[in-house]
Amino acid sequence: VRADGKQVREGQDLRFQVKSGIDWFELHGNVDFGGGTVAFPELLAALSRGDQTIVLDDGSLGILPEEWIRQFGMLSGLALNEEDHLRFSAVQVGLLDALLSTQTSVDYDEKFEAIRQRLRDFNGIDAVKEPEGFQGSLREYQREGVGWMRFLEDFNFGGCLADDMGLGKTIQVLAFLLDRVRRRKIRRPSLVVVPKSLLFNWRQESEKFAPVLRVLEYSGIDRAGMRDTFTKNDIILTTYGTLRRDILALKDTLFDCVVLDEAQAIKNSASQVAKATRLLRCEHRMALSGTPIENHLGDLCSIFEFLNPGMLGRSAAFRLHATEPENRESRRILAEGLRPFILRRTKRGVASELPEKSEQTIYCEMGEDQQRLYNQMRDHFRESLLGQIEEQGLARSKMHVLEALLRLRQAACHPALLDKGTVEESSAKLDALLPQIQELLEEGHKTLIFSQFTSMLAIVKQHLDK
Secondary structure (H helix, E strand, C coil), rough: CCCEEEEEEECCCCEEEEEEECEEEEEEEEECCCCCCCCCCHHHHHHHHHHCCCECCCCCEEEECCHHHHHHHHHHHEEEECCEEEEHHHHHHHHHHHHHHHCCCECCCCHHHHHHHHHHCCHCCCCCCCCCCCCCCCCHHHHHHHHHHHHHHCCCCCEEEEECCCCCHHHHHHHHHHHHHHHHHCCCCEEEECCCHHHHHHHHHHHHCCCCCCCCCCCCCCCHHHHHHHHCCEEEEHHHHHHHHHHHHHHHEEEEEEEECCCHHHCCCHHHHHHHHHEEEEEEEEEEEECCCCCCCCCHHHHHHHHCCCCCCCCHHHHHHHCCCCCCCHHHHHHHHHHHECCCCCCCHHHHHHCCCCCCCCCCCCHHHHCCCHHHHHHHHHHHHHHHHHCCCHHHHHHHHHHHHHHHHHHHHHHHHHCCCCCCCHHHHHHHHHHHHHHHHHHHCCCCCCCCCHHHHHHHHHHHHC
């Protein structure tokens, strides 16, 4: 067969060889076109472009089989092209293994074979007992979670703990951080970045389960002076907003671990907060999220660029091959390659280990406008009631006291309950509630929302409708 005066050759066979470097892997490929040859990176570049033919070294045309395009289109987007081979970083070992899993002719060297076998034995991770100084007992699945973090630590990989809400992601991380403090000779602080609504929760859980850890809440207008005391603490708690504003100061500090809670906050890789997290220096990285994929697979790209920089290669190439619904082969490779780095347990899966009911109180810190309104009302009622009680006595003033408490409770829920604002405005409780509902819905759970004020439920309904 000839085309435009050139012989057309059929792609017949691909043989691969993996060689290990210090912290990288090289993938070499030999391509058989029935006599004509082409450099391996050049072949993959043509596949990634979606070409159906390629010019071989003797000037003839090679036909690229359709299955090659499906199987190997991702390779060139993930790796660095060298002269005659592709180079993968150490954190890409799982993806490279998944990409080559369907190939019949692959020669692995001893180092790569050992690592891929450990990753494939991922399900056999040993549970880790509570470290010394940990208050309370971990459930078995939580011990396995700490063991998984230790497993990733051995490889210097970052991972995403994606358990359902209520299964104790915070507790597992606290046990892991305490375990690192106990094992390491050099003591460095770990940075935990959380939404503002969870600051109190993290501080409370730390005091309850790991009181031996020294925790510093890095927030407020006087926080600049706190940076000199970082090394005297084990955990530095801060918010995404503070991180974004202070990244130029924080990027020069070497942390032990950086933990992102509600990591879907950085799903947009182009956002300022996502860029800030990638500038942080640390020895280990963890992300917590019950919903690591909120809209599409592209959400994972930003989280993993923080966890394991370079793991998913070029963002554009990743999105091209992994986010198309019909590209099942790329999705299979991605799922298999990322499996060791994402640990997810559902309530249904660990139901036998859970108590009949667990309760959690989430404390909400009001914003400036809401706090100002609350303080004004509190001061007004305090001044008027004290005088009234002094004149009429407490017994005759009880109804006025109850009314004052009612108004303050309404102010704490939402200013619109007092006609002091519009229902579109945010409030501390609303800002904390909506992400919780979103996560529960993503996990497939039903949710009951209760309020003593029907007007508050009406406001919640309007925000849910949006």
